[in-house]
Amino acid sequence: MTPTLYRAAFMHTPFNAFQNEGALHVQQDGGLLVNGGTILASGEFSALRAAHPTARVTELRGGVLLPGFIDTHVHYPQVRIIGGLGRPLLDWLEHVTLPEEARLSDSAYARAVAQDFLHGLRCNGTTTALVFGSHFKGAMDIFFEEAAQTGLRTVAGQVVSDRLLRPELHTTPELAYAEGKALIERWHGVGRARYAVTPRFSLSASEGILEACAALMTEFPDVHFTSHINENVAEVQTVRELFPGHLDYLDTYERAGLLGRRGVLAHSVHTTDRELGQMAAHRCSAAHCPCSNSALGSGLFPLRRHLNAGVHVALGTDVGGGTGFSMLKEGLQAYFMQQLQGRDGLPLTPAHLLYLSTRAGAEALDLHDQIGDFSAGKAFDAVWLRPPAGSTLAAILNHAGSPSETLAALFANGTQADVAQVWVGGEEVYARPADPLRDESGKQSPVLAS
Numbered sequence: 001m002t003p004t005l006y007r008a009a010f011m012h013t014p015f016n017a018f019q020n021e022g023a024l025h026v027q028q029d030g031g032l033l034v035n036g037g038t039i040l041a042s043g044e045f046s047a048l049r050a051a052h053p054t055a056r057v058t059e060l061r062g063g064v065l066l067p068g069f070i071d072t073h074v075h076y077p078q079v080r081i082i083g084g085l086g087r088p089l090l091d092w093l094e095h096v097t098l099p100e101e102a103r104l105s106d107s108a109y110a111r112a113v114a115q116d117f118l119h120g121l122r123c124n125g126t127t128t129a130l131v132f133g134s135h136f137k138g139a140m141d142i143f144f145e146e147a148a149q150t151g152l153r154t155v156a157g158q159v160v161s162d163r164l165l166r167p168e169l170h171t172t173p174e175l176a177y178a179e180g181k182a183l184i185e186r187w188h189g190v191g192r193a194r195y196a197v198t199p200r201f202s203l204s205a206s207e208g209i210l211e212a213c214a215a216l217m218t219e220f221p222d223v224h225f226t227s228h229i230n231e232n233v234a235e236v237q238t239v240r241e242l243f244p245g246h247l248d249y250l251d252t253y254e255r256a257g258l259l260g261r262r263g264v265l266a267h268s269v270h271t272t273d274r275e276l277g278q279m280a281a282h283r284c285s286a287a288h289c290p291c292s293n294s295a296l297g298s299g300l301f302p303l304r305r306h307l308n309a310g311v312h313v314a315l316g317t318d319v320g321g322g323t324g325f326s327m328l329k330e331g332l333q334a335y336f337m338q339q340l341q342g343r344d345g346l347p348l349t350p351a352h353l354l355y356l357s358t359r360a361g362a363e364a365l366d367l368h369d370q371i372g373d374f375s376a377g378k379a380f381d382a383v384w385l386r387p388p389a390g391s392t393l394a395a396i397l398n399h400a401g402s403p404s405e406t407l408a409a410l411f412a413n414g415t416q417a418d419v420a421q422v423w424v425g426g427e428e429v430y431a432r433p434a435d436p437l438r439d440e441s442g443k444q445s446p447v448l449a450s
């Protein structure tokens with residue numbers, strides 16, 4: 001197969017930006033030589049062109065190419081309820097979220113929601129996501145089928161709970177184990193899909209259901225684990241009352257044997273020092289979801305405390321508690337929330353924001369040998385940001401004085417409208433329609449059609 005040489009201004013963070021000042025790598029006139037979906041060489045365009053004169057050149061100048069975004073916490077059944085503002089977590093779950101999640105028992109509804117959800121990811125440049133699934137096994141089979149159609153990388157699992165939600169969302173430890181096993185055997189490692197064992201949160205889980213989750217992880221040791229932790233003070237207090245013999249929230253997962261290198265705990269806002277020490281000891285990650293934490297009024301994420309304790313942190317949009325799929329917006333909100341914490345906050349640079357929204361996610365998912373940056377040997381998962389002519393972002397980028405300024409401007413101003421093209425494993429998974437009032441299939445915007 002003839003390799004393709006992508007010519008672009010590109011930036012990536014092949015190292016941890018919190019540990020390495022030189023983590024941001026920039027090529028103003030860069031080249032990425034790709035064959036069979038894998039990056040063979042990464043560097044200056046002219047040098048790569050000279051070394052590979054027969055490669056087919058794809059011109060991507062006039063924008064910025066970044067590694068595909070990696071969202072480490074996003075809920076598939078919640079795409080249609082984004083924007084339910086004005087309620088704290090438990091109230092929002094009861095009145096906004098759970099009624100919608102119950103609708104996914106209907107297969108046709110679940111398929112339409114899966115399509116909306118996956119479209120939201122890819123048109124925002126997200127190429128890999130750790131997806132909180134549905135409570136219904138049928139809706140998960142549908143999700144994995146639809147994800148395979150789009151070509152996105154997904155790590156996803158059926159959500160399990162057996163108390164305090166609503167009866168139609170409850171399962172039993174036996175059924176949770178049986179359905180989880182069937183889903184893992186059917187989907188884990190098939191194409192670009194992976195499985196994550198997913199108890200919703202300890203508030204809605206008996207010890208029995210956490211044990212069923214642990215049994216799956218013992219039987220299938222390379223699957224992932226994800227759940228929520230320490231998001232909201234009322235939630236934390238309820239978990240304390242429900243598990244009186246446990247040390248704290250983390251202990252409910254820890255004693256069940258659920259924590260490990262492939263564990264991702266969402267939120268972690270009200271986490272104690274003991275919990276941070278144990279999260280680091282188990283090498284699990286925190287998914288920081290700043291838009292959700294702001295929208296639900298959950299609190300200010302203590303980033304500095306996590307990093308000082310040695311806990312790895314990545315970013316999640318937490319759709320639909322969060323406000324959309326854009327990892328650019330999520331990075332900006334993460335920056336804002338550190339700014340608001342004064343001396344306790346950690347001032348985030350553009351390199352930090354790029355790292356958090358790409359490579360840090362790959363590390364959280366233990367996939368950093370395959371994705372997360374543009375080093376040779378990685379998959380060509382990429383997002384080409386090219387603001388429309390006449391947009392404010394185009395004006396800013398035309399006058400940016402340095403790559404770091406360019407990156408800051410992308411996080412501060414970039415939106416879905418700036419995403420021109422997206423690839424996963426060298427395959428195009430999204431191209432911006434020429435007419436912004438029509439989607440990729442030519443269908444007109446429903447606001448105008450009605």
Ligand SMILES: O=c1[nH]c(=O)c2nc[nH]c2[nH]1
Nearest residue numbers: 200201228231292318321
């Ligand atoms: O932000 C959140 N979204 C949810 O859907 C959820 N469920 C439990 N805890 C949660 N937190």
Ligand SMILES: [Zn+2]
Nearest residue numbers: 073228266318
């Ligand atoms: Zn969540």
